[in-house]
Amino acid sequence: MTRYIAMVALIVAGLVMIAATPATENDFALVGATVIDGTGAKPIKNGVILIRDGRIAAVGASGSVVVPAGIRTVDSAGKYVIPGLMDANVHLFLDAEPENVLKYEGHYEDLIIEAAQIALKNGVTTVFDTWGPRAALVNARNQINSGAAVGSRIYLAGNIIGFTGPLSSDFFPDAQKVFSENVVNRIDKYWEQGVGGELLWMTPDEVRAKVRAYIENGNLDFIKYGSSGHVNEQFIAFSLETQRAIVEEAHRAGITAQAHSTSVESLKMEIEAGVDIMQHCDVTGPEPIPAATLKVIIDRKLPCSAMVVTNKQLDWTKSHNFRPGYSDESKTRDLNDRNLIKMGATLLLTTDAGLFGPDSASSPLLGPYLKDVPDLPTRLQDADYLWLQAVSERGLSPMDALQAATRNIAVAYGKAKEIGTLEPGKRADLVVLNADPLEDPRNYRNIQLVVKDGIAIDRDKLPIKRYLSE
Amino acid sequence: MTRYIAMVALIVAGLVMIAATPATENDFALVGATVIDGTGAKPIKNGVILIRDGRIAAVGASGSVVVPAGIRTVDSAGKYVIPGLMDANVHLFLDAEPENVLKYEGHYEDLIIEAAQIALKNGVTTVFDTWGPRAALVNARNQINSGAAVGSRIYLAGNIIGFTGPLSSDFFPDAQKVFSENVVNRIDKYWEQGVGGELLWMTPDEVRAKVRAYIENGNLDFIKYGSSGHVNEQFIAFSLETQRAIVEEAHRAGITAQAHSTSVESLKMEIEAGVDIMQHCDVTGPEPIPAATLKVIIDRKLPCSAMVVTNKQLDWTKSHNFRPGYSDESKTRDLNDRNLIKMGATLLLTTDAGLFGPDSASSPLLGPYLKDVPDLPTRLQDADYLWLQAVSERGLSPMDALQAATRNIAVAYGKAKEIGTLEPGKRADLVVLNADPLEDPRNYRNIQLVVKDGIAIDRDKLPIKRYLSE
């Protein structure tokens, strides 16, 4: 039992304790709240959720669930309980600008844990990190899983297969004018982990071998590859045959595969290659997703990570051509989002979010973006709230939105046995809200309590240590 | 009769005139030379080539060909006659650096004609221009075809479909720091002609429509597209489906299609798409052409434009890592060349050559390259000689080398009825050498006479006007 968990006992202290034979000190029952269980079922008024050994032991209407003696009960009348939120696409070390990768070299896990704590504080009990420094992510994940650190549950992919590191031309080419080649190579290799840009030169078989080795040694939860380029968004990174080889290797290892795509053809190719999740499937440059591709997405119920933004943000991008083509691309993305929602696509909440340090507002790369864009969709502090508001503005039903933020993600990532809904046997990850989120998406911000693995989180203490967040 | 042709009459003036009823003043017969006709047949000793109305009327051993009375005969005893050389890949306006595209704006055709004259002077009677400013190339081609200008016969593709213009990030990104957006756009659009980089965003059908319009309006002889990127060499530019659409459009219009590829996968894709010619098929970055792809190339006898360089040049690139990866890529290209030659691939002489102006030796982009590289393979003045020497060094037989520089190109481009060999009915394009080219490739440099369309060229007068050549 770590100090973090000890710390949270303070919150739970207010709960009425009921004696019962085998009850452990952490078992408890939430009593009286409206339970929205994430399965799509109608909300249970005056519900009870029994939590034992960190898992949900029972859930149902009051009267249908027996709370054993000795189990503490928490009166939650007037509250709303939802599954812990998830984000299908975060980067816990997002602000990997030259100054940060250098300054924090050797202890990136501290920044990653800080970000996982910011997420958890905001009700996001599970995050899927789809790009970052593998070794540090694994370290942070393991610290959190072992209880050595508190934070959102992390599943991670490490590098995006085929991408070069943060000081390379894929991210920050000017870094090479300033840093020594030694430093550039050392940092970039730390991110690339043997599956960097050099794979683009290779044959499908060679790429397959590299990916296999990466999976075998990487301690990964899933993989992600570039179907298109990062800076070179309109270019295709891997041939269809190579993409198929990558996906096969993931499936062979029993994990899911997803791709980064930024154009209509790279999107189509990843679908043909058989990816499990399409990251930012709505990002297709100036060209909308063609009807035929939309049809496949709908027919096959392919999980679609869509970067939906609020009207406020969208209006700004329409009138501010941040870089050449930006406004047009924003309009196209919005059109894609509307089509996907109208046709009933299987959406996943996805934000690309992370933390930005105080210096970044004056950085040459990120500064203008961070200072000027309203409803910034990639700031971890409120990225998920904004996404839920944005899909509401686009007409997604409140229940579909909730599932996009919980169950759909668990299913898409193959984690539905463990998380995603409030059902017996699953991990007790949940959020208690003071107001009904199905009534108004802004109510997701109105959090009373966050519980992860059956433990109430002391949100006021998070993050424990601040590096980037203010 | 233009002044250029009038001018060349001086050279022909020395020829013995034989009276004959229907003979025109330009008809003549070469008598006594060894004729290497380009068909692969054994050289004809003491041969006769009868040229009438700009075409070859007859060719054969002395005695087997009757020279009508009134036809001038030219005593060529001791000489060697070969078909006019061809280059499957030149850029008549290659030195499209910012300063040149601006300085010569409005009359690029003058530079193109200068280059066509340099080519002709060196025995290259036909060039295939595979990238350049379409309108100016058409203008230059038409001037030459109509006799208004002298020069190598030009077939042209205009832009490489999917490439952006010479002041864009595909070629010279720093130009945008110096030139106004107006100028950059105006110049780039002049090159792109509606089939620039924006096509990479599009669906196969949309690209098909753009290519069709380009062919219909473009006055083109063939098309070329990017299977991979220009600066982004390891990236794929178009999906297989799009590549197929492009090739189909060319064939639908009755012209050939070729692709620019720079990696093993983009090479494989263009083959699957059905291109007629693979440009610089030996350029595959650090990764050699896989055996399976080699086998297809051999089995289908696909015309293979290979950038073979001399040992001297190769040795230099091996030891001078001109840019990151350059040495390794040079070694791989050499390995590819050796494999292709060993396995009997259908090679085409190809040089990527053009003219470089006197200022370019001090240019920030080209300067180091032009100043330091020995046996520079892209200088039009001797690019073809160097290629013929290079394949000899790699073990290609002299007769195969000759055919790679003549017949193979004509066949690959669908022009074999008109040019490529010394056979009756074809255009009288030929080179008279003072020494046997099958004996030593250096003898290609030892030119006595160049004849194009039956007209002897006054090589000393070329180029008529110098802009870039010194």
Add this chain to the structure above:
Amino acid sequence: MTRYIAMVALIVAGLVMIAATPATENDFALVGATVIDGTGAKPIKNGVILIRDGRIAAVGASGSVVVPAGIRTVDSAGKYVIPGLMDANVHLFLDAEPENVLKYEGHYEDLIIEAAQIALKNGVTTVFDTWGPRAALVNARNQINSGAAVGSRIYLAGNIIGFTGPLSSDFFPDAQKVFSENVVNRIDKYWEQGVGGELLWMTPDEVRAKVRAYIENGNLDFIKYGSSGHVNEQFIAFSLETQRAIVEEAHRAGITAQAHSTSVESLKMEIEAGVDIMQHCDVTGPEPIPAATLKVIIDRKLPCSAMVVTNKQLDWTKSHNFRPGYSDESKTRDLNDRNLIKMGATLLLTTDAGLFGPDSASSPLLGPYLKDVPDLPTRLQDADYLWLQAVSERGLSPMDALQAATRNIAVAYGKAKEIGTLEPGKRADLVVLNADPLEDPRNYRNIQLVVKDGIAIDRDKLPIKRYLSE
């Protein structure tokens, strides 16, 4: 008699002709206007100006001037006649961006003449070009003086002694990333003319020798040197001893010397060195001119070229920090202007103006400046009007403003015998206005007629040929 002058005869054609023995066809008298002669004297109502042989023969109140028989008279009742305007600081080839210096290489004089015509059209009969390509300026000046071209009278300095050329780090360092060294050197040397940046390394005696040679060979009307740097505004370019040597060389040759200064110390040094005119004396970075320096300027009545801008422009620069420090520097300049005007400094109208081509609004260097700044003070088309409005806004009296734009400049440059006022014997340079300029400075824009050297100008025809102006 050139075609230009022939052309203007159309305008004069409407004038009543009075027969007289020695009158030439171009002699005429303006009758009935209010004459503001530039001497500071009270305006002459119902005045007469008699112009013979291109000079002012007489000027005075009606009745005091006898118009000889045969002299055409022009009824100017209700009009206002002022001396031809002058600009103490223009750059007739100002838009010397990389694309322009390359595009127009070989005929810069055409652009210079175009600019001189724009100036003349707007009533500026004399301009002092204080930086530009010497040879082309001399050519243009001579064409205009000889009557081969029409345009504002040009006096020129050529290069600013100590400045490097337009493609150098003093002006456009990125040009060296794009243009070949040959081109950069050729263009830069054309501007530098042997008195470029290399002089900063030299001893006073060596600089003296260079300046002497420059004056002897340069065909110059005056000289200008850098007391401070161009891009390096806070640095001092020449020691006091060297500055004295430069000024002495000008005086030795009988011409005036002026300096470019951009800081309080470089301003003080040029005064100590004895310059005749201080260019943009109000530009001192963030630091206002100290009281002691102000006192010297006033006490010695030193001609002070001040870059006064309108309130509208000033307000914009205060709130738009165009580049780091820009707003503060604008505020300081305004403070300097107010101090100079309040204390009665001898001001010269000075604008730094020139023409900007249509592409320049999208240029990386000038684009943002040209597109966004209101009341742009350096566009030749209305720079002088704006200056006259600006000093009015700052409280300069209307008569002082008129003298700053006429007499003061002529005196400062040592040309007062020839130009600057409407007095007998001087060149007949004058502007006829439809409304009183002393009433409202906007009336300077309301031009009826411009006369230079006694010739009425056909303003509608100017510029004869457009390169940059639209």
Add this chain to the structure above:
Amino acid sequence: MTRYIAMVALIVAGLVMIAATPATENDFALVGATVIDGTGAKPIKNGVILIRDGRIAAVGASGSVVVPAGIRTVDSAGKYVIPGLMDANVHLFLDAEPENVLKYEGHYEDLIIEAAQIALKNGVTTVFDTWGPRAALVNARNQINSGAAVGSRIYLAGNIIGFTGPLSSDFFPDAQKVFSENVVNRIDKYWEQGVGGELLWMTPDEVRAKVRAYIENGNLDFIKYGSSGHVNEQFIAFSLETQRAIVEEAHRAGITAQAHSTSVESLKMEIEAGVDIMQHCDVTGPEPIPAATLKVIIDRKLPCSAMVVTNKQLDWTKSHNFRPGYSDESKTRDLNDRNLIKMGATLLLTTDAGLFGPDSASSPLLGPYLKDVPDLPTRLQDADYLWLQAVSERGLSPMDALQAATRNIAVAYGKAKEIGTLEPGKRADLVVLNADPLEDPRNYRNIQLVVKDGIAIDRDKLPIKRYLSE
């Protein structure tokens, strides 16, 4: 007694101990060596140096010096004792590249101490740091002076008055493309300390006030200002009046003033301003020091820090035009050095040296310099040896060279009462060599023992901790 000093006791342990009443454990006498005392006097054969309480108690020929009973004596027969070497111009944190200033932010003093230890290890017992981060330098100096750290004695100036920080355009302009403005400003201000580039805009009085505040708060040992610019080497930074104000402020505070100059005029101006030391007085761009300035230097015996380099290094720079103008400037510097030596100038050993980390050999700024230049004059590990060799090659007498490296520096910096020679009362800083340095300058490398403040240094242990040195 710190652990460092305890540590060095090991070395001294071998010495014969002689009992005596007041002798402390650290007192000892060197007996039998040839003593070259730095005064210019003839070497004392079989000399004795008595060291008590960290100072020289007596020095003289054997027999003339009484070694009290109880004082340990060290038999140094066959050795040569010289004063501790000094370097008039080092930068203990020289490798202030962007990656280093960021990576080591917060503990620069560790790098500074490392450098001071490298210096001490090589016999340099006192260094004058003429540019660096003031606060960290003060911290390091104080640690060393208090015995908390071992290292060369440091005297420091902090920032060069008028220079901007290491991430500014004075040093590394590209850093601003990569680092956030916050970081750039924070780091730069740490170096600038209120006397940065903004002083160039100011009046003499304002600069005086800034310098006074800097001295009062800075904990400095001397000051240095820019007479010319750093990157803008040909420009003058401060007017003569301002330079005089700066020097006066130093003298008012009882410390010396020196200037950085890089041109003949900035050199002349600093002399007129009254500096105590001219840093790299031999660096005057392409223009040699004029005879008149040379005469003043000689007549007034002005201390001249000359960057003399070895023939080997010079030959390389002559043939490798490292940057435009570099070769010519090297030749001029050599000419200056020869003139100064021939005329008998008062030279100070000066190297500009510091440490370079292992990454720096691949840095974009320093890499080419560090990898290619032979006899690199700025690597602290052997910079001083190379200087002594270099002046020998230029004909300076061995005794003059020794004084340039010891006494002259102490005198110039006003520290002659404490250090610089082996005379009674001075600090016991000395180096024991195994061979005669007056015989061959290479013998300076042949060190047996370094003593600072009477303590024998354990050279093998230095540096204690390695950050940059390998």
